[in-house]
Amino acid sequence: MTITTELQDVVAESLVVDGAQLIDGEWVPSHTGRTIDVINPANRALIARVPESDAEDVEHAVQAAERAFPAWRDLNATARGALIFRWADLIEQNGAAIDSLESQEVGRPSWGPPPMAAQLRFIAGQADKVQGVSLPTYSPDTVGYTLREPYGVVGAVIPWNAPGPMFATEVGSAIAAGNTIVLKPAEDAPLTPLALAKLALDAGIPAGVVNVVTGYGAEAGAAIPAHPRIRRVGFTGSPQTGRSIMEACAKNLTPLHLELGGKSPQVIFDDADLDTAIPAIAAGITLNTGQICAAGSRVVVDRRVHAEVVDRLAAAMQKVTVGPWHQQVNMGPLINARQHERVCGYIDIGREQGATIVTGGGRPAGADFADGWFVEPTLFDGVTPDMRIAQEEIFGPVLSVIPVDDEAQAIEVANGVDYGLVASVWTQSVGRAVRMTRALQAGQVGVNNALGAGVIGAPFGGYKNSGFGRTMGADSVLDWTQVKTVSMREAPLPRF
Ligand code: NAD
Secondary structure, three states, X not given: OOEOHHHHHHHHXXXXXXXXXXXXXXXXXXXXXXXXXXXXXXXXXXXXXXXOOOHHHHHHHHHHHHHHHHXXXXXXXXXXXXXXXXXXXXXXXXXXXXHHHHHHHHOOOOOOOOOHHHXXXXXXXXXXXXXXXXXOOOXXXXXXXXXXXEOOEEEEEOOOOOHHHHHHHHHHHHHXXXXXXXXEOOOOOOHHHHHHHHHHHHOOOOOOOXXXXXXXXXXXXXXXXXXXXXXXXEEEOOHHHHHHHHXXXXXXXXXXXEEOOOOEEEEXXXXXXXXXXXXXXXXXXXXXXXXXXXXXXXXXXXXXXXXXXXXXXXXXXXXXXXXXXXXXXXXXXOOXXXXXXXXHHHHHHHHHOOOEEEEXXXXXXXXHHXXXXXXXXXXXXXXXXXXXXXXXXXXXOEEEEEEEXXXXXXXXXXXXXXXXXXXXXXXXXXXXXXXXXXXXXXXXXXXXXXXXXXXXXXXXXOXXXXXXXXXXXXXXXXXXXXXXXXXXXXXXXXXX
């Protein structure tokens, strides 16, 4: 294995300290002395190493966060927000390097300037808008009000598919509210979070406020919800891991939010503007190689436009170029061998259960693809709502088309899964749009757009098995606070 030159450039820019994690403002190895290789999924080249930590490293990080907490909590909220604004400025200034680093470890082509700085600025602006309320009282000599206070030391575990935005929004919201945090990034993509943590430190956010402990889920990850002095937890990842995080939190009665998977429907009616819908849906399922929780992976389409939609989707998906991330392609490889096996396995299941492959369905051939976890953009037609490819999250560039007869059936099929993350409706009818936005069981509903884009400060989170709690919006900062009710009156004078 060779270290890729691209990362050497980034390392030279000192965004990542090879083999180290951030605890108490210091770049330190794990006490285990072991490391994990971070691999470029396009060619399996070694990018860098990170510490393989466990519960003992998490304990050190918690202690550091506990030491940092009182001063961070007591810093006035405008000053806390100002430091987060400065962090956002540094992220913007280092946008190209961060984008390149995330591309290397995730395997995606460049997305241009990352959205993190804008998201973080919105969150920073919330820091001094965390407010309680004044309460009515039974008598005029009493004052009642609520305070919103941070929990103290909080913890988070995030996945690999969009490590930068996930890190910035989770950490940003938690610290804007006055908490200090211990976060474990995914073992496949820990470098962007470490780079962002370095920029937080450079911005002047004090040592110990943001701690990043790297390692595997079963060790470093599991130690976070199991830690009795971590007072609140945020988790983004798969429903299976979410369940075990919630069980661990239950033991300590630790509150949490969960951002889990999705099986998001794209509902197309016969009056939809297909010139807008088709490219958006094809882009939505191939962006990040379909490894986006919000990806619209089911097309629920009015039978009257079914044939046209299938033809046009196939044509759009065939235009998606696939290859190593640095070759100006539209779509890179999947993240790792396990994910490749999973996606190819679902393509086989779709075939076996009787769905028809319209395009894709294989692994692209040629020297460029030999070492990476590539798969073709794949479109299935003839899918019925009960098939596994219509029910289970594939987390790959695989789209299933399910024809329906009318609006009532469209709602039934769209809602007929365990998930409820995002749903889109494509129609020109305002009345139908209003009815559908009410009827769809999803945390986010887009009308004539695919990934809920274009809204500033939009809260993000799930219905049903997609989780609970909201990230990104103003609510995300409030989620990291607890409410204290105060009632106050002058003590009666002593009687003589
Ligand atoms: P995953 O659950 O396998 O891993 C996520 C994180 O949890 C990683 O950091 C991992 O190391 C850690 N982890 C694994 N086992 C653990 C354990 N027992 N205890 C504590 N931590 C543990 O998920 P993944 O495969 O990395 O990510 C893909 C999943 O994430 C998909 O289901 C996707 O939909 C979901 N996701 C959801 C959102 C959202 O906002 N709703 C966003 C991105 C990804």
